[in-house]
Amino acid sequence: MTSKYMALPQGVSENQFDAAIARFQAVLGAENVLIDGDVVRPYNKVMMAVPSEEHTSSAVVTATTVEQVQEVVKICNEFKVPVWTISTGRNFGYGSAAPVQRGQVVLDLRKMNKILHVDAELCTALVEPGVTYQQLYDYLEENNIPLMLSFSAPSAIAGPLGNTMDRGVGYTPYGEHFLMQCGMEVVLANGDVYRTGMGSVKGDKAWQVFKWGYGPTLDGMFTQSNYGICTKMGFWLMPKPPVFKPFEIQFDEDSDINEIVEFIRPLRIAQIIPNSVVIAGLLWEAATCNTRRSDYLSTPGATPEHILKQIQKDKHLGAWNVYCALYGTPEQVEVNFNIVKGALKKLGKGRLITQEEAGDTQPFKYRSQLMSGVPNLQEFGLYNWRGGGGSMWFAPVSQARGSECDAQYGLAKQILNKHGLDYVGEFIVGWRDMHHVIDVLYDRSTPEETQRANACFNELLDEFEKRGYAVYRVNTAFQERVAQSYGPVKRKLEQTLKRALDPNGILAPGKCGINI
Ligand SMILES: Cc1cc2nc3c(=O)[nH]c(=O)nc-3n(C[C@H](O)[C@H](O)[C@H](O)COP(=O)(O)OP(=O)(O)OC[C@H]3O[C@@H](n4cnc5c(N)ncnc54)[C@H](O)[C@@H]3O)c2cc1C
Known part of the structure; x- marks a missing residue:
């Protein structure tokens, strides 16, 4: 019928x-x-x-x-x-x-797109769900407000509220977006309008500046879940620094990942390098600059090592490309840059590239924009690598420890290659963790390759789980599977909450594996 x-x-x-x-x-x-x-x-x-x-x-x-x-x-x-x-x-x-x-x-909720408030002194914003990063960027520019955004790479068209609800990441010192969230308004399944933090206090002025309020702090419960519909979100914005100094360090060998992480971690934890540093693999950077696999190969399968080396040479990239930035007064930046250079000298490898040397070239340009809050869409070039519109992020969390990142990289590459796919990945350094983000790119117009990508994703989840690794976020097709990795007690609690808050199961049942 x-x-x-x-x-x-x-x-x-x-x-x-x-x-x-x-x-x-x-x-x-x-x-x-x-x-x-x-x-x-x-x-x-x-x-x-x-x-x-x-x-x-x-x-x-x-x-x-x-x-x-x-x-x-x-x-x-x-x-x-x-x-x-x-x-x-x-x-x-x-x-x-x-x-x-x-x-x-x-x-x-795209039509609910009002920027409700920006406080230039307290460096906070309150927005509706449909506000895009581009809209907010334009607002700050037009009103001469010297504040800087942190956003996901699809910045221009994505938005802070949705990205934060999925606990997304950016590339500035404010790159852990949920950490910078402050105050939420949520419509619950029973129709009540609940405000987190200080938001429920009549006449309150501290909703966007004090996260915790009184009693249980529930903000996190509404992210990556199905307990409410967020209709307003507050978050913190970083003051634009007098000096922004982006730089890149290229490393030539895959095996350098261990030493890179050991080199970066202390600088990052001590906030010498304050931003969410990216350690981008070769193919990520090549693809974002519109390198297509078909420029080099017409046969299916994983890209052979000698071709990878050729791409590295042709595109003047490293096997790993590390992007960092310093922010502050000229004096602060100079001191910190000298510390970074000293640590690099001690490491004894890595090619330092500054803004002056890189000029307007890609991928340095878009990386620098991401680290300084200027929206762009350069990273969509990833989709040209294989073509065919297939993409699933595999995003396991790792300690910011060289041996762990090395192990994850080796395992991921081996599984991807086994299924005829490539390692197109990067590590994003939080303070003590790594978001290891791998784009499982495949040709979705080919049923056979789609099947391989599905098998590959399942194997990535299984093999990583066996070694105690789990992803921080996953696409909707695999949310039930990933919920299982986190064990029965967590699931039981989530279900109890779901039954209490949404007895008819009307809010996104199945999201993150949560059902009534
Ligand atoms: C090339 C490329 C690069 C990317 N780089 C990044 C990156 O750097 N960092 C990153 O984090 N992601 C990245 N992504 C993934 C994704 O595109 C971004 O996270 C993007 O910001 C999410 O979309 P959105 O902001 O439109 O949120 P939405 O799609 O609107 O929301 C995200 C999820 O949150 C939930 N949600 C949204 N709004 C509400 C609400 N009001 N109430 C309750 N739940 C809600 C929904 O379940 C939704 O699926 C990338 C994607 C591509 C293609």
Whole structure:
């Protein structure tokens, strides 16, 4: 039987869904309730190595006010319709805008895009979900506010609220985004509007400056979860420094990773180098500068070592390319740069490249922009490496310890190559941890390669887990699998919370493996 919907929510008949849609239309206006295939289809576009049908949404609704979000939640409860919330919806490689389960209604908050407040003295911002980094950047520039953003690489089109809800990362000293979040407003499944931290105090002025409030601090509970819909978020912004000094250090051998990490860690923990340093592998940097695999090879499979060396030579890259920056007064920057140079001399390897030497060349230019809060889209070049639109981030966490990073790198490369895919990865140095981020790139237009990518991703998860490693974030197709890595006690607690807060299971059931 054909349906007017691309999919239906699980357990909901077409008649029931018709009634829910009519109610959405009454509350939001017909123009904000999308069911037509042509307009819904872009929301269903995924890059994961599973059939798109598993993540097809039934409809898309857009809200513009908190009250409308409350109404949406009310209707969802009445008709037992599950809803999947997106802010700017650019979660590429982690599920894009599509829901975790087939048939969920996408709640698109892109139209709630007001910058509610920027405090130039306290260096804070309060925004709605649809605000993009580009919008915020333009606002700061136009109003001459000397504050700097930290953002994910798809900066121009992604946004701070959605990125922080998924605990994303950036490249400045404020690169651990959830750490810099301060104050959240959340619509709960029962329609209540809850504010974290100081936000519930009548007349309060400290919502964006003091994270903890009183009693349990619940902000973290709403990230990477399905306990609420965030409608406002506060976060901290870094003052623009008088001097910004980006630099790169290139290392020639894969095996240098151990020593690189040992060299960087003390500088990073002591805040000599304050930003989220990136240690980018060869193919990452080559791909972002539009190097295509087909420029070198026409045969399928993993790229052979001699070709990798050729690319390294042709593109003037390192096997590892380390990007750091210093921020501060001329005196501070000079002192810290001398410390870095001293440590590098002691290490006895690594080619230091400064802004003056790099000029306007890529990838130095876009890396420097990421480290100084200037939006760009250069990193989308990654998709040209293999082509075909397949991408899944495999992002295990590691200690910032050379031997650990070496072990993770070796294991990941071996598994990827076994499945005929390449290691396209980077390490992002938090203070004491590494986000090891690997883009599992594959040609999604080829069913055989898609199958291999799926098998590869499963094997990466299994083999890493056997050695005590787990990912910090994963695409929607593998969220249930990853929840298992974290063990039954955590899952039981999460389910207990879910049942208490959302007894009808209307908020993104299945997200991060959390169900009623
Ligand atoms: C080339 C490339 C480079 C990338 N580099 C980075 C990077 O440097 N760092 C990084 O972190 N990511 C990176 N990504 C992944 C991703 O694109 C970004 O994290 C992006 O910021 C996420 O999309 P978004 O900001 O539009 O958030 P959204 O897609 O709107 O939201 C992300 C998730 O959070 C949840 N969510 C969103 N809004 C709400 C809400 N209001 N209430 C409750 N839950 C909500 C949803 O489940 C959603 O799936 C990269 C992707 C690509 C393609």
